[in-house]
Amino acid sequence: MYIAPTLNPIKDEKEKYIRIFDTTLRDGEQMPGVSLKPSQKLEIALALEELGVDSIEAGFPITSLGEFEAIKMIAREVSSSEVIALARSVKDDIDRVIDSDADAIHLFIATSDIHMKYKLKLSPQQVIERAVTSVEYARTHGLIVEFSAEDATRSNPEFLAQVFQAVVNAGASRIDIADTVGVAYPSLMARLVNYIKNNVKGDYIISVHCHDDFGMAVANSIAGIEAGASQVHATILGVGERAGNAALEEVTAAIKFILGYNTRVRFENINRVAQLVAEKYSLVIPPNKAIVGHNAFSHESGIHVHGILSHPLTYEPIDPSIVGAERRIVIGKHSGRHAIIFILKQLGYEPSNDIVDFVLRKVKELADQGIKIDYRTIEDIIREVAGDK
Numbered sequence: 089m090y091i092a093p094t095l096n097p098i099k100d101e102k103e104k105y106i107r108i109f110d111t112t113l114r115d116g117e118q119m120p121g122v123s124l125k126p127s128q129k130l131e132i133a134l135a136l137e138e139l140g141v142d143s144i145e146a147g148f149p150i151t152s153l154g155e156f157e158a159i160k161m162i163a164r165e166v167s168s169s170e171v172i173a174l175a176r177s178v179k180d181d182i183d184r185v186i187d188s189d190a191d192a193i194h195l196f197i198a199t200s201d202i203h204m205k206y207k208l209k210l211s212p213q214q215v216i217e218r219a220v221t222s223v224e225y226a227r228t229h230g231l232i233v234e235f236s237a238e239d240a241t242r243s244n245p246e247f248l249a250q251v252f253q254a255v256v257n258a259g260a261s262r263i264d265i266a267d268t269v270g271v272a273y274p275s276l277m278a279r280l281v282n283y284i285k286n287n288v289k290g291d292y293i294i295s296v297h298c299h300d301d302f303g304m305a306v307a308n309s310i311a312g313i314e315a316g317a318s319q320v321h322a323t324i325l326g327v328g329e330r331a332g333n334a335a336l337e338e339v340t341a342a343i344k345f346i347l348g349y350n351t352r353v354r355f356e357n358i359n360r361v362a363q364l365v366a367e368k369y370s371l372v373i374p375p376n377k378a379i380v381g382h383n384a385f386s387h388e389s390g391i392h393v394h395g396i397l398s399h400p401l402t403y404e405p406i407d408p409s410i411v412g413a414e415r416r417i418v419i420g421k422h423s424g425r426h427a428i429i430f431i432l433k434q435l436g437y438e439p440s441n442d443i444v445d446f447v448l449r450k451v452k453e454l455a456d457q458g459i460k461i462d463y464r465t466i467e468d469i470i471r472e473v474a475g476d477k
């Protein structure tokens with residue numbers, strides 16, 4: 089097994105640990121058209137526990153009885169990951185989380201002018217008061233509190249720091265910067281994390297929650313971590329509201345294999361969990377999806393296959409087996425002699441120059457007609473050389 093040398097220049101922080109907060113069963117289930125039965129949620133929660141995520145956000149218990157029961161069941165069955173449930177900063181929501189027996193509560197309130205004015209119809213001072221009262225109430229019931237500032241990336245940073253300071257003083261141990269409509273970009277997220285780190289005192293960790301409206305959820309999460317966040321929210325396959333959330337398989341792999349930081353994720357399970365979520369959410373995993381797509385470790389072009397066969401590090405950042413995947417050498421229009429020799433040997437044929445030339449020519453002819461080439465096609469071509477056809 090191999091991993092490309094890490095590209096992170098901050099070597100002295102190599103032992104840094106990043107908490108993984110999975111929200112596949114909450115923000116992920118908010119994906120339009122998705123609704124899971126409690127038994128399906130439990131099956132996914134158990135797979136996430138085995139994957140090694142630190143927190144499983146099991147749902148939003150106030151939304152329905154089934155949701156409440158699913159969270160209760162997950163809280164009963166899951167033991168090695170924290171089970172957390174979502175609540176707005178209102179008493180009824182918090183009571184529902186308390187009754188669900190979750191270990192922790194994910195409290196949120198919006199902090200941007202847009203949300204405070206048009207949605208909450210509350211003044212900034214009222215927002216702070218609600219946030220503090222809610223955190224205190226949850227803490228008196230023994231819950232670990234994570235507090236999210238909804239729409240944080242469109243909030244006034246000074247006000248955001250004020251809200252975070254108030255909830256940390258009230259007992260929140262994790263504060264989360266939510267890029268609710270996915271409008272952050274990496275340098276903005278880094279500056280915001282830095283600003284909060286420098287302006288909020290106390291014992292807490294910073295988390296980031298990034299949406300993918302402009303395709304930057306993973307990049308923004310990584311920028312947040314580089315700037316000092318030590319937790320990331322993510323969902324398997326990036327499922328979630330609208331364009332979804334940061335994809336857990338991508339962000340965790342980047343944390344481990346690019347930044348060189350630690351997580352508890354057992355990467356060998358990641359492909360299996362992605363398949364399970366795809367099945368339950370009725371999704372087809374795009375072949376070019378990073379880490380878990382069918383093509384993530386497939387090679388066709390002659391130059392790449394030559395490199396891979398000389399040493400896989402040339403064109404693979406990590407050994408596919410690390411993430412429970414397999415390398416595939418694909419034959420097509422872009423193939424070269426090395427790939428044909430490799431396939432012929434695999435099929436048990438002696439790759440003489442004449443046969444390799446013939447097969448390669450035939451492969452390109454067929455590919456130019458739009459025909460997909462697989463091992464059976466190669467065997468047919470070989471029978472043709474041998475005059476069987």
Ligand code: KIV
Nearest residue numbers: 196236238239266268
């Ligand atoms: O995107 C968001 O703002 C959320 C909050 C509940 C944290 O999902």
Ligand code: ZN
Nearest residue numbers: 115268297329
């Ligand atoms: Zn969200």
